[in-house]
Amino acid sequence: MSHAFxxxxxxxxxxxxxxxRRAGRMLSPYPGPTPTTLAGAYEIQDEAIAAWPDRIAxxxxxxxxxxxxxxxxxxxxxxxxxxxxxxxxxxxxxRFPVIDGGFAAVEAEYIILLGSTAPDRxxxxxxxxxxxxGQVFTGVEIAGSPYPGINESGPAVTASDxxxxxxxxxxxxxxxxRDRLAELSCTVAIDxxxxxxxxxxxxxxxxxxxxxxxxNLLHQRGRxxxxxxxxxxxAATGVHQIFIGQSAVADFGPDGRIACEAVAAAxxx
Numbered sequence: 001m002s003h004a005f006x007x008x009x010x011x012x013x014x015x016x017x018x019x020x021r022r023a024g025r026m027l028s029p030y031p032g033p034t035p036t037t038l039a040g041a042y043e044i045q046d047e048a049i050a051a052w053p054d055r056i057a058x059x060x061x062x063x064x065x066x067x068x069x070x071x072x073x074x075x076x077x078x079x080x081x082x083x084x085x086x087x088x089x090x091x092x093x094x095r096f097p098v099i100d101g102g103f104a105a106v107e108a109e110y111i112i113l114l115g116s117t118a119p120d121r122x123x124x125x126x127x128x129x130x131x132x133x134g135q136v137f138t139g140v141e142i143a144g145s146p147y148p149g150i151n152e153s154g155p156a157v158t159a160s161d162x163x164x165x166x167x168x169x170x171x172x173x174x175x176x177x178r179d180r181l182a183e184l185s186c187t188v189a190i191d192x193x194x195x196x197x198x199x200x201x202x203x204x205x206x207x208x209x210x211x212x213x214x215x216n217l218l219h220q221r222g223r224x225x226x227x228x229x230x231x232x233x234x235a236a237t238g239v240h241q242i243f244i245g246q247s248a249v250a251d252f253g254p255d256g257r258i259a260c261e262a263v264a265a266a267x268x269x
């Protein structure tokens with residue numbers, strides 16, 4: 001399967017999402033027939049990836065809760081994270097773009113950096129992926145879409161628009177993560193008010209199970225995970241909607257904190 005950059009797309013839905021994201025403008029209603037299966041959603045996603053002028057730096061994972069996990073045949077969905085939208089957290093709050101009228105959220109996550117390119121196979125487990133892990137970091141996934149109803153329209157719609165991803169803020173490395181995974185915890189605050197508490201144990205099956213799911217999914221889609229790519233393994237405290245002008249802090253205790261601020265999105269080339 002070819003995944004070379006292509007400015008055009010045969011999918012009107014993919015074209016509409018790419019154009020809206022690049023223009024930094026809201027998109028409503030959903031641009032076309034809503035996909036009813038994850039397979040159909042990933043076809044739209046693949047078309048949009050091919051039309052997006054950037055390389056994939058990693059992937060995000062999102063949870064599909066009961067009973068929709070049974071309906072869609074999966075407990076997670078995935079979407080690409082592009083290199084221009086990966087930011088390194090610093091002393092000052094990291095500013096991230098939000099499309100006015102669209103959807104945006106912050107999610108405290110544990111980020112895996114792939115240490116080596118994954119062999120192409122479809123039988124990965126949480127145990128067998130461990131050898132591929134290079135480093136683990138704290139992070140904040142920026143969920144985002146020009147379509148304001150992306151979270152209310154079902155998992156297939158969410159998957160179709162880059163899995164509702166708009167970026168990733170990378171925090172500090174988590175040392176000794178292999179022995180500490182079960183005890184890692186964090187909180188998220190928006191404008192100084194705590195809106196979520198959780199940790200690695202709140203990710204179903206844990207971060208390594210998320211990684212195994214992604215590897216198996218990409219195998220099915222004719223893609224692969226490469227050394228140096230990042231995996232945002234799933235929301236540890238929940239999905240916390242945020243609006244332009246608001247600030248958030250993800251506090252990982254001894255593993256550091258990430259401060260960020262939502263600003264209005266501008267058009268991109």
